[in-house]
Amino acid sequence: MVWGSGFRERLGRFAFRTAAALGLGLVLLPLVLVAWLSFFSNEILSLPPEGYSLRWYGAALAQPQFIGGLWTSAAVALLATAVGLLVTLPASFVLTRRAFPGREAVVQLLMSPLVVPAIVIGSALYMAFVEFEVMTEMPLTGSVAGLALGHALLTIPWGLRLLTANLAGLNPAIEEAALSLGARPVVAVAKVTLPLIWPGVVAAALFSFVVSFGNLEVSLFLVAPGQTTLPIAILQYLQWKIDPTIAAVSVVQILVVAAGLLLTDRLVGLGRVV
Amino acid sequence: MTAVRLDRLTKLYGATAAVDDVTLEAREGELLVLLGPSGCGKTTTLRLVAGFVEATSGTIRLGGRDVTREPPYRRSIGLVFQNYALFPHLTVFENVAFGLRRRRVAEAEIGARVRRALGLVRLDGFEGRLPRQLSGGQQQRVAIARAVVIEPDVLLLDEPLSNLDAKLRHDVRLELRRLQKALSITAIMVTHDQDEAMAVGDRLAVMGSGRIQQVGTPAELYRSPANRFVASFVGRANFLDASPAPGGFVLASGLALASEHASASAGTVMIRPEAVEVAAEPRPGPNQFPATVDAAAFLGASWDLELALDGGERLMATVPAARAGTEDWSSGRRVFVRVDPAAAVGIPGSERPATPAHHEETPR
Numbered sequence: 001m002v003w004g005s006g007f008r009e010r011l012g013r014f015a016f017r018t019a020a021a022l023g024l025g026l027v028l029l030p031l032v033l034v035a036w037l038s039f040f041s042n043e044i045l046s047l048p049p050e051g052y053s054l055r056w057y058g059a060a061l062a063q064p065q066f067i068g069g070l071w072t073s074a075a076v077a078l079l080a081t082a083v084g085l086l087v088t089l090p091a092s093f094v095l096t097r098r099a100f101p102g103r104e105a106v107v108q109l110l111m112s113p114l115v116v117p118a119i120v121i122g123s124a125l126y127m128a129f130v131e132f133e134v135m136t137e138m139p140l141t142g143s144v145a146g147l148a149l150g151h152a153l154l155t156i157p158w159g160l161r162l163l164t165a166n167l168a169g170l171n172p173a174i175e176e177a178a179l180s181l182g183a184r185p186v187v188a189v190a191k192v193t194l195p196l197i198w199p200g201v202v203a204a205a206l207f208s209f210v211v212s213f214g215n216l217e218v219s220l221f222l223v224a225p226g227q228t229t230l231p232i233a234i235l236q237y238l239q240w241k242i243d244p245t246i247a248a249v250s251v252v253q254i255l256v257v258a259a260g261l262l263l264t265d266r267l268v269g270l271g272r273v274v
Numbered sequence: 275m276t277a278v279r280l281d282r283l284t285k286l287y288g289a290t291a292a293v294d295d296v297t298l299e300a301r302e303g304e305l306l307v308l309l310g311p312s313g314c315g316k317t318t319t320l321r322l323v324a325g326f327v328e329a330t331s332g333t334i335r336l337g338g339r340d341v342t343r344e345p346p347y348r349r350s351i352g353l354v355f356q357n358y359a360l361f362p363h364l365t366v367f368e369n370v371a372f373g374l375r376r377r378r379v380a381e382a383e384i385g386a387r388v389r390r391a392l393g394l395v396r397l398d399g400f401e402g403r404l405p406r407q408l409s410g411g412q413q414q415r416v417a418i419a420r421a422v423v424i425e426p427d428v429l430l431l432d433e434p435l436s437n438l439d440a441k442l443r444h445d446v447r448l449e450l451r452r453l454q455k456a457l458s459i460t461a462i463m464v465t466h467d468q469d470e471a472m473a474v475g476d477r478l479a480v481m482g483s484g485r486i487q488q489v490g491t492p493a494e495l496y497r498s499p500a501n502r503f504v505a506s507f508v509g510r511a512n513f514l515d516a517s518p519a520p521g522g523f524v525l526a527s528g529l530a531l532a533s534e535h536a537s538a539s540a541g542t543v544m545i546r547p548e549a550v551e552v553a554a555e556p557r558p559g560p561n562q563f564p565a566t567v568d569a570a571a572f573l574g575a576s577w578d579l580e581l582a583l584d585g586g587e588r589l590m591a592t593v594p595a596a597r598a599g600t601e602d603w604s605s606g607r608r609v610f611v612r613v614d615p616a617a618a619v620g621i622p623g624s625e626r627p628a629t630p631a632h633h634e635e636t637p638r
Contacts, residue, residue, distance in 0.1 A: 007510075173359035176326055177417075179346040180353035181424060182372035188347075195363045 001004065011105075031254060034198075036086040038247035045244070058250040066249050069233035074256070075144050076211040076219075076229060080151035084208045085201070087152070088159030092190075093159075094166040118217035123148045126221035142224025150218045155208030166200030167193075199268040206264045210257055277302045278323065283332035285318055292318040296332070300428065303458040305451070308451050309465060309474035309507065316464045320430055323462065325349050330515075336427040336583050347376075352421030352459075356433040358413040360405040366392070373424035390421035392416075394453060400542035411442045418450065422457060429454070431463035439546035447474055452586060472496075479505045489632070496546075498535070501622050507542045511587050516543045516620070523620065526586030532560040532617035540620025549617030552579060552609050554601065561613040565589070570603040576632055577603055581611060583603035603612035621624035 004010075037045065041053040059251040060066050091110060095103065115119060140146035170193065177186035194201070216231040223232050234249055278300040285293040285309050293315045300306040308316040321327040325346035332341045341349050360369050370388045378384075378389070392398055395415035405413055414434060434450065435443045451474045466470050469556055471478050480487045480495065480503070482520035488629040490492055490499040492508070502513060516523035522533040523543050531543060556562055556601075568588070569580040572595070579591040588613065593603070603609075 154393075171357060171359060173357055174361060176324075176346070176354060177355065177361070177373065178327075178421075180324060180349075181350050181420070182347050182376035183352075183372070184347055187376065192361055194364075232425045246594040 013072035025268050034250050034254070036245050037269040038251045039098050040244050040247075043049040043243045045242070051214060056244040059243075059246045060252070063233075063237070063245070064238070065228060065233040066230065066252075069228050069230035070252065070256075072144060072147075072228060073213055076147040076151055077209045079144065079148035080155055080212040081208040084155035084159050085205060088156055088163055088204060089201070092160055092163035092167055096164050103174045110160050111157045112151050118215070118219075120156065121153060122150070122218040125218065129222070141222055144227070147219060147222050147229065148212075150222050151215055154215060154218060156209050158207040158211060159204040162200050162204040163197065166197040170196055176198050195234035202264055202268045206223075206260055207258055213257065214253075276362055277337055278462065278600075279333075279335040280323070281335070282335045282486070283319070283322060283334065285315075285322060285327060285485055286330045291315075291484045291547055292399045293322060296481075296484075296486055297598060298479055298486055300460050300462055302460055304476040305461045305463060305474055306469040307463050307465060307478045307592070309471040309475075309478050309482055309505070310481035311466060311467060311485075313374070314481040315480065316466075317483045318484075319481070320432055320462060320464045321530065323428070324353055324430055326353055331542070336605065348426075349363075350427045352424060352426035352429040354414070354417050354421050354429070354431045354434045358405070358410075358417045358422070360413055360416055360439070361612040362405050362418050362474075365401065366397065366403050366405070366408070369405065370423050372420065376399055377424065385424055388419075394456070395419045395449070409444055410438055412454065414438065414525070415449070422453070422459060425459075428458050429461040431461060434463065435465075436467075443470075444571055450474060472508070478506055479507070482507075484538070498619060499544065499621060500571050502542055502544070505619075505621060509586045510547055510590065512545045514543045514545070514587055514589075515541065517541070518620070522618070524616065525585065527587055529563060529583065530583045531618055532615040533620060534616045535619045537620045539622060542621050544619045544621050545613055545617055546587065546592040547578075547592040548577055548594075549614055550581070550589050550593075551612040551614070552587070552591050552593050553612070554602070554609060555610065556610045559612060560615055563611045563616070565611045566605045567603050567605050569605050579603055581609070583611065 020145055038056055039052045040049040041051040041055065042049060070265070088110075091106075093109060120158070126141060129146055132138070133140055140149075174196070175188050178192045179185065183191060214231060215229075216235065218231045221233050223229060223268075230249070230253060234246055237249075238246060276299045278298075278498055280296055280298045283293055283296045283298075284291060296315075296319060298306075302564070308319060310316045318327055322329055323336075325344060327340070330340055333340055336349060336351070361372065363466055364372070365581060370391055371384050373382045374387060374524055380562075388401070389398070392400065395399055395418055397412060397419065400408070400412070400416075405416065408416065414437075418434075431450070435446055447470060454474075462475065463471075475492060477489060477491055479489045482503050488495060488504045495504060495508045499508060499511075505511045505513070509588055515526045516531065518538050519530065522536050523531045523540070525531055525543070533543065552565075556564075563583050563585070565581040565583045566580050567579055571578040576595055576597065577591075577593040579593060581589045581591055583589065591611070
């Protein structure tokens, strides 16, 4: 692109860059603040800090609910991602390839976790799980499986949107070419369609993981003592204390998500994904 | 021997017949072109043969085998698409090898056959490239290699040249023709481009309104079209309203036109522009009419003239520049037109494609 050099053009360029910088700053500011706070040495937050130390990271590691919460959150997020993809992958194929009565209703149903407040989903799930436990005597509330099932619900709209967008953008003739060359439909999907929508699958997995990993509202109803997710552990800690331990834990949480993003970028290139 | 045989093939979408009672065969080793305007059913017919569209009724036979209810992957077809449809994530080699791998051909044989196929389309050395690293013409040649390497019963070509620019289209057209003859593979090609159809087709099937209007060699269709639809789709033509008379026709203006192809059912006389002779002076012979030049365009090899007969009829004429000599045709000039009685062909009058008598023509 060629930039003009008149006064108005320079003014416009300046305004554009200022707006971009402001927006970026607004997004980054909380992250930077949290990271900064986590290194303060004083227990009660005050500015300027009395000094810097790594003691809050030590304090965080010493609290079993944070370590346990991190692992639970990771396990739940991975499981929820897998369950979500098991639903959204076949669903997106059917929804992009077939026109059938009630198609729009199915789309709305699968997208509804985005519309219904998460707190409502959480309480509804809790009641349903309790009823289920009463009937079968199988514990669901407070289990990783129960949490993952609840979170999977939240991942479905993300997975569905990303996968249908990728599938819809695919030239249908490519799959037909595979069929004409003797590939059965399953083989055509495995050898041609899936490799071509792979960036979309990775993006769907990434978003699902992040949505589940950071979820608070649904988890609130489904955790049990000793079996809690990281966001819940943070919330519970905050109810009693407000020292930079929380900031240190949050930095760890941010790093986990950042690692996921970097990994995605390495695997498929983020630019192709979102 | 017949390689492909369609028998009373029909495809209904709701009450609309996209393909309407089509009976057609492609002979072993010939290239049959389905020619027609968009919406005429030619692409649906091709997709029926490929197996992507299920027939409402009728049968499809490939090499004597009834495949009407077989899915595409059990049909032994090679398909070439307008948009190439190469597998973008696979190399040229793997694209061409795809069909062979599905047939579990031994690895050593795959290598040999892929290389031979790429050699046929003159793409030796391109094995390791990805489709996006190739030009459009090269991509289409890979698509052709991919389709023929599996030695299918029939090669189906769906507007294979439409995405290429004019110069390339001509080259790939020749290439396609050469290859199809060299492999003596049976092929069915769909196109809306009459030049393309006439250049590559052994036989042409002109389609309109879901029906086969006429099947024949390019020359047969050009010289004796079955109806006005075919005549206007294959080459340019003058159509004059006429009623049959002894030895020929009487035109709407009352002029008598001698014809060797008079028929009682004809309501229209077709005269190709190159069959209209134009001269400054009258010459002996039948069908001599005074006329005025309305518009004249010099095209190098020929003159394109628009003429108004004194009776009122209008005629397009193409006069070879060599025959016109140094004559300079200009509008307003008085001339004499002569039409060879052999070149005046009577055809049924309707401009619309023929539709069957047993149901109403459906709007489209």
